[in-house]
Amino acid sequence: MDRPDEKTIEKVLVGLATQEEARLVARWLATEEGSEYFSEHFYKECEHFSQEDAELLVNHEIPGDKMWEVICSRIRRRKIKRYVGRVAAVLLPLVLVIGLYFRLDSRVNLFGTGPLEELYVPKGERIQMAFQDGTRMYINSDSHLKYPVQFGLGDREVEFEGEAYFKVAKNENRPFIVKLGDTKVKVLGTSFNVNAYSENEQITVELDEGKIDMVLAKGDEVRLHPGESFVYDKATCMYRINKVENVGNSSVWKDNILSFKDERIEDVMVKLERWFDVEFVVDTNLADNILITLSSQNATLESVLSELEMISPLTFRYEKKEKKVYVEELD
Template structure:
């Protein structure tokens, strides 16, 4: 490695350097060249008195016995100093590195022992949060996110059940990984929506910008480009990728907009159940064959139900006794 400048070395030994400079000098001290330099530097500080010339450094008269005793003490002291400083030449780099190591461990999980936090967003609620690396995540209703208290040094991994929208802080050396109970999404610096509720056979990923890839337990990898929608079927282990005509549609929920596009009643009921924590009862089999396309910025349940009735041959009536919404045909 490159040798630090004399000024950088002096700053480190004086304790006035920056952490970056200290790290550079400490790594050089750990080399053979650096250790030899440090040993020489320390020896010079204690070798001001050369053997045989000790008396020239005594500026007053002194009897020979006392002089001899002092010389012997000086010799012993210098020997101890030499041993001590040679040991220090080895220890100082590690002490400096240890200090930097402690500072680094405060920011990242070097040993994988920091533990995990888990957050559950209940039905009828949504949540936005930010990780320590600057990554933002919007979590939809009835979703669970598990994340480490501190990200690891080489990767950033979270575990998701449900739906979330991620805006990942870019760091090619520390990929962001979203684990989906088997499949996993590998991210470099990206904005994307992932829908992976446990009660659904499909995992859907819509990429707005950046680069991601879905890795299956079989190690098959599917890269996704901006504007594409990936759907993975857990039952048949098949994966399809298609162009998304409106790549922002899938993430409208994070702005409190309810949106359906050619969605069957079953999907509408699942979404409304999560958004409002209400149950539905369908009394007519024909109702399951009705599809809906709707975008509503007014997220009051009553208003959404009235909008659904306007575009479909169905009625949605709230039964207060049973605390459920009864779906019938008109």
Template sequence: MTEQEFLDLLARYKHGKLSGAEMQQFAQAVADGTFDDLVKEDVLKTLHEPKVSGKKGILRILTVRRYKVAAAVVAGVVAGGLSFLLLTRHSRQADITARRNVEADFPPGSHKAVLTLADGSVVELDSTGAVIPAQGNAIAQASGGQLHYQGGSSGPESLYNTLRTPRGGQYKIKLADGTQVWLNAGSSLRFPIQFHKGERTVELKGEAYFEVAKDAARPFRVKAGKMDVAVLGTHFNVMAYENEETIQATLLEGAVNVMAGNEQQRLAPGQQASMPASGHIAVKEVDVEEAVAWKNGLFIFQDAGITTIMRQIERWYDVEVEYEGAPKDIQLNGEVYRSYNLSQVLAVLKAAGLQFKIEGKKVVIIS
């Protein structure tokens, strides 16, 4: 492939006009390292240009308010002796491995989940929907990647259902009170099929974004590990994966109270409460776009370490990640579409200095 042919593919890629075969050819050319200088130039240009709606680069442009942070991190990494953007040369065997990596591809996640009913029966859900057996007088319907509960009463005792998304899956649910919940990959939500008087309580493992229906008489409570989040009606994200260092609650709209043991903190929009496995609740201002990026079809990395990034990739692409040696101590900034195949995401990370090989369903990071 000539430089001009590569630039033509790059230009068409930015406008979303590559065919499947062309996309594979383009990703392979990036992984090969033949056009390292052109890739580096594009990434640098992308980092410094204003954001243009609908335009894509090898590394999707950071928003203006993120730019100063990104520039500082780039400078810090270069000063530390490891360029954030400089592509390094490797042995012939490494190049062969890179070409094979493009062929060993994995598609992005999709709408899929498993619903466990109160009687223990299980219903498989996907984007086409499913038939949900009756439970009391409540009605549940599944279609278009969404589960919807409405009407009825479950009687004097609440009947609980559990919605679980596997790695490589996500799903949306509308609860009986009108609250909407987006469930990220590798997560579960336990909830009553009908809320009675008093609190509306659900239990979360993993990550979910909530748009809570307002009801002053019935506060909404999310139990996530050692953290409880109580609201009346608001928009917020909760991340409580067991393999993450902290539980995080991020508020986008309204107000929430975050509780853990005898501690309680009230959040304002734009704030995030985080709590490690053993420690106290800490509150800070954050960019909420990063917290809900997964819901909006993006990976957004701000000062993100390799292990943090790869945990997200494990969940979304349903792969295992291992490390040959200690992971590189670098922090990355940027945005990548979650609709990309794994090879495309790894090509972006390769442009940031990450080296890898794929063995079956395992991604091995080479330090």
């Protein structure tokens, strides 16, 4: 953590600091840098108790060297005791605060510095999960999530790759951060869909309700409003904001609905590979003008392939044991 300024540290050491300042300095004193600072500060103060200081308190001639040594020794002991007493009066509450912080941290991860858990949702599966702050997350197939077992006192932060729908519990003092590579979604209390598979050329975030800020690699922030989508090109680092015609349509997958609207057949097959955990095998290049519009709930792979054959110039042969779908274009 950053070192507090000298004025704040001094206020704490002399007992004039506020509780917030004391907590700040206490956390810093618990670091290696803080411990070294305090040790140096203490010894420097002790070195100030020199013979010159002792002479100021003796207003008569010293009867002898032995007496001189006894008097100086007593003066030093008293001054050191006063100093140690003053330091202890300040330090003991700080030690208690530090101890309390780290005792609580060991139980609830106050500082959010614990190891991250990793979750992978394989192809053909979708799951729901809830965090301890009340945030819910619906995770689509072939997605990766890294998250703390418990959020700390600061930001609530996760790392994600794939597709997911978030319903974030509102907390204005603790933003929820979703890291998508070098881009972040900063959330206060919101529902939104994220599509950020590693192989995709773009990251798409569609906001249903609430508000979010997209934090770009250079630190710039872009505000997104309900009914808008943020499309970010990974290669060029350029982005655009689009108006969404049917809000929520991109996230119907969480209700087990397959939905495509004017999507290229190649993109449709990629989504079906994740959804059903199969591989599409295409021997020839398909026509670029094959666009698919289809919606189906709780569908099987066989039923989806049958519907695709009805609306496209393609035939599909599903080999269940191989988990492969062979695709051919009609003459």
